Amino acid sequence: MSDHDQSLWLKTCREHVEDRPLSGDLTVDLAVIGGGYTGCSAALTAAQAGASVCLLEAQGIGHGGSGRNVGLANAGLWLPPEDIRAHLGKRAGDRLIDLLAAAPADVFDLIERHGIDCDPVRNGTLHCAHSASGLQDLQRRHAQLSATGAPVKLLPADQATQRTGSAAFHGALFDPRAGTIHPLGYVRGLARAAAEAGARIVTQCPVQSMKYDNGQWVLKTPHGSVRAKSVIQATNAYHQGLQDTAPDYVPVYYFQFFTAPLSDNLRASILPGGEGCWDTGLVMTSFRMDAEGRLIIGGMGDLGQAGRAVHAAWCRRKLAELFPQLADQPLTEGWHGRIAMTSDHIPKITQIGPNALSAHGYSGRGIGPGTVFGRLMAESLLQDDPSLLPVPAVPEYRESWTALRRAYFETGATLMHLIKARF
Numbered sequence: 303m304s305d306h307d308q309s310l311w312l313k314t315c316r317e318h319v320e321d322r323p324l325s326g327d328l329t330v331d332l333a334v335i336g337g338g339y340t341g342c343s344a345a346l347t348a349a350q351a352g353a354s355v356c357l358l359e360a361q362g363i364g365h366g367g368s369g370r371n372v373g374l375a376n377a378g379l380w381l382p383p384e385d386i387r388a389h390l391g392k393r394a395g396d397r398l399i400d401l402l403a404a405a406p407a408d409v410f411d412l413i414e415r416h417g418i419d420c421d422p423v424r425n426g427t428l429h430c431a432h433s434a435s436g437l438q439d440l441q442r443r444h445a446q447l448s449a450t451g452a453p454v455k456l457l458p459a460d461q462a463t464q465r466t467g468s469a470a471f472h473g474a475l476f477d478p479r480a481g482t483i484h485p486l487g488y489v490r491g492l493a494r495a496a497a498e499a500g501a502r503i504v505t506q507c508p509v510q511s512m513k514y515d516n517g518q519w520v521l522k523t524p525h526g527s528v529r530a531k532s533v534i535q536a537t538n539a540y541h542q543g544l545q546d547t548a549p550d551y552v553p554v555y556y557f558q559f560f561t562a563p564l565s566d567n568l569r570a571s572i573l574p575g576g577e578g579c580w581d582t583g584l585v586m587t588s589f590r591m592d593a594e595g596r597l598i599i600g601g602m603g604d605l606g607q608a609g610r611a612v613h614a615a616w617c618r619r620k621l622a623e624l625f626p627q628l629a630d631q632p633l634t635e636g637w638h639g640r641i642a643m644t645s646d647h648i649p650k651i652t653q654i655g656p657n658a659l660s661a662h663g664y665s666g667r668g669i670g671p672g673t674v675f676g677r678l679m680a681e682s683l684l685q686d687d688p689s690l691l692p693v694p695a696v697p698e699y700r701e702s703w704t705a706l707r708r709a710y711f712e713t714g715a716t717l718m719h720l721i722k723a724r725f
């Protein structure tokens with residue numbers, strides 16, 4: 303059994319997508335490679351605009367980060383607004399900040415409009431201060447976000463305790479724009495909506511090669527080929543094959559374990575308002591409830607490596623430390639996923655050829671950004687207008703010291719989890 307088979311999201315997803323297998327040759331306006339938020343949002347947008355679209359997914363819809371994540375539909379990026387402006391300049395920075403401030407509203411609107419069965423809870427998120435210095439970081443974020451008009455609230459320790467049900471925090475930053483979803487349900491629902499709008503969704507169909515020939519792209523798969531005027535590559539951290547257009551990023555692994563559904567008594571004392579949470583720790587922890595009242599707790603690390611036992615033991619200690627009333631809850635099943643980090647934490651769009659774009663590197667914040675980037679890349683290609691893109695496209699993007707930095711994150715997370723439960 304692979305780690306992904308233990309995913310709570312796979313076990314509890316109620317959305318299904320009808321697959322229309324490919325055979326022979328197909329010609330469309332837009333070919334999309336990859337069935338995560340970016341690809342499905344692009345396919346939905348293009349099909350709704352009247353374009354012919356074929357989305358090719360190597361495995362199943364949501365096989366990548368989109369089916370494995372925590373399900374926090376956040377506003378903005380990891381970076382606070384001033385850091386985004388420092389990297390992109392004021393004009394491009396402000397545009398990205400505004401687009402991503404509205405991203406949770408976009409996500410919850412799509413869920414409502416297409417009746418996506420993914421347990422949306424729009425009760426906000428809590429970024430919890432794990433230490434005094436964590437609280438200072440939240441104060442800085444609060445000041446910067448408030449200056450952009452974001453309706454965020456800094457909560458003192460006693461209110462953070464009340465809202466989370468844990469006495470472990472020094473305070474919390476509440477963002478009412480955000481919320482939680484069933485992440486696999488959302489991506490499958492986007493794919494279903496795209497199919498209903500006329501897009502052809504093909505799964506178990508890896509694109510093995512792509513070539514620009516006579517003003518058209520030709521994408522080859524084991525089951526046939528697709529010709530298209532434009533291409534969106536939305537393969538991100540789960541890119542396979544296609545060496546020439548492989549996105550470059552630092553892979554960071556994140557795992558999650560879950561309890562059995564909690565009794566009504568326990569549920570009343572933990573996250574009674576239904577917010578999704580993560581903390582300010584350098585090696586971060588997240589926690590949230592699902593629709594059936596299971597507590598899902600996550601941390602950084604690769605369950606596929608020798609560190610599995612260390613990470614699992616840490617998770618049990620961390621759960622007991624945050625919520626002593628859950629100390630005897632078994633945490634037996636867990637899964638992990640790979641995050642595409644960029645060193646500046648800004649997502650990248652690369653121009654991989656004529657009328658061909660690739661997006662990656664949401665750095666752990668991809669539900670809102672993936673939805674927005676997919677939509678705007680489709681609009682930009684269909685209208686032949688690069689100014690519609692959320693960030694300017696670059697001809698190429700390369701990270702340095704990727705292997706070293708991957709080792710740093712994984713070894714650091716394992717050591718932290720080995721040494722102590724509180725950091």
Ligand SMILES: Cc1cc2nc3c(=O)[nH]c(=O)nc-3n(C[C@H](O)[C@H](O)[C@H](O)COP(=O)(O)OP(=O)(O)OC[C@H]3O[C@@H](n4cnc5c(N)ncnc54)[C@H](O)[C@@H]3O)c2cc1C
Binds near residue numbers: 544
């Ligand atoms: C454990 C974890 C927790 C996270 N938590 C959050 C969170 O709480 N909130 C948040 O906003 N973000 C979170 N993220 C980030 C978010 O999940 C990702 O940024 C987002 O899912 C990326 O979506 P995507 O569509 O770009 O790529 P993906 O969802 O990774 O999809 C890429 C797809 O491309 C397919 N593919 C690859 N190569 C080919 C090929 N050659 N041919 C055809 N198909 C191909 C893959 O099979 C895959 O399905 C988390 C990520 C992880 C891993």
